[in-house]
Amino acid sequence: MRGWMNPQTLATDFMPVILYGVAVLGYSAAGIGLLGVRPFTSAIRPLLVVASGYSLVSLWRMGHADLWWGAAVGAALFLVGLTGAYKYLPAPNRQLGRMGNALGLVAAVAFLGYAFAAAVLWPLHRAWGSDAAEYALALPGDAPGRNPALEIQHAVTINAPPDSVWPWLVQLGQDRAGFYSYDWLERAFGVEIRNVPEIRAEWQHRAVGDLVRATQPGYLGGVLGRDLGWTVNDLQPGRALVLQHWGAFVLLPAEAGKTRFIIRTKIGNERTPVWAAALDVMTFELPHFIMERRMMLQIKALAEAG
Numbered sequence: 001m002r003g004w005m006n007p008q009t010l011a012t013d014f015m016p017v018i019l020y021g022v023a024v025l026g027y028s029a030a031g032i033g034l035l036g037v038r039p040f041t042s043a044i045r046p047l048l049v050v051a052s053g054y055s056l057v058s059l060w061r062m063g064h065a066d067l068w069w070g071a072a073v074g075a076a077l078f079l080v081g082l083t084g085a086y087k088y089l090p091a092p093n094r095q096l097g098r099m100g101n102a103l104g105l106v107a108a109v110a111f112l113g114y115a116f117a118a119a120v121l122w123p124l125h126r127a128w129g130s131d132a133a134e135y136a137l138a139l140p141g142d143a144p145g146r147n148p149a150l151e152i153q154h155a156v157t158i159n160a161p162p163d164s165v166w167p168w169l170v171q172l173g174q175d176r177a178g179f180y181s182y183d184w185l186e187r188a189f190g191v192e193i194r195n196v197p198e199i200r201a202e203w204q205h206r207a208v209g210d211l212v213r214a215t216q217p218g219y220l221g222g223v224l225g226r227d228l229g230w231t232v233n234d235l236q237p238g239r240a241l242v243l244q245h246w247g248a249f250v251l252l253p254a255e256a257g258k259t260r261f262i263i264r265t266k267i268g269n270e271r272t273p274v275w276a277a278a279l280d281v282m283t284f285e286l287p288h289f290i291m292e293r294r295m296m297l298q299i300k301a302l303a304e305a306g
């Protein structure tokens with residue numbers, strides 16, 4: 001479904017997304033009920049039936065042959081809910097007690113809120129600030145035969161020309177000006193980083209092959225490797241900075257001396273396993289959007305302030 005929900009398709013048909021959203025929340029709430037959290041326990045059957053029904057209609061509406069297995073799973077879960085067969089599934093002790101159920105209810109509501117933001121709103125925040133026409137543009141860093149359905153693209157208009165934005169962009173890096181995002185949150189995860197709201201001459205040079213550091217050397221004792229970051233794959237001063245495994249940071253001239261700042265990121269391919277794509281959506285893409293959005297807005301503010 002993630003590969004189908006590209007901006008060009010969504011511009012003409014948003015109904016499958018609505019059906020998909022109801023299905024995600026319904027399945028999530030039914031799963032919480034199976035864990036014994038009231039009041040979800042008494043609504044497992046209708047939740048499974050409604051979620052499966054909406055999922056089946058969504059898959060049918062998309063009409064892609066590769067989604068047949070998803071329809072098969074949806075049909076099976078529809079029958080499980082309709083017949084009440086879920087009652088025979090292994091389940092934990094449902095007598096959680098008043099305090100246990102209260103804590104479980106808080107956790108359940110928090111999880112449903114996160115699921116709503118991460119999965120249901122994903123078609124919106126994956127293209128924040130951008131539009132279908134910009135998705136169709138060829139940009140530096142594009143691979144041959146690129147598939148826009150498997151990309152994230154964020155964009156913002158900056159009231160300054162590209163030459164005034166580039167000095168801020170080229171300073172990205174843990175060992176330079178930081179990432180202009182929530183550095184206090186990055187420090188909470190042990191990254192030694194502080195944003196620098198000024199242009200420094202010694203940070204104005206980059207070259208293909210450079211490492212844009214994500215963390216200090218030896219982060220977490222070097223368990224993840226000594227040097228973490230993104231290699232510069234392409235560099236076009238004043239126009240584009242392409243980072244391997246992150247994406248293309250592109251500055252496009254706009255009317256009245258403004259700049260369209262676009263970041264395009266690849267998020268997998270047609271061979272990505274379903275479980276990996278779902279895990280990526282639920283654990284990575286929402287935090288990535290929050291941090292990247294902050295970075296783009298901060299660069300916008302700094303460039304406009306001169």
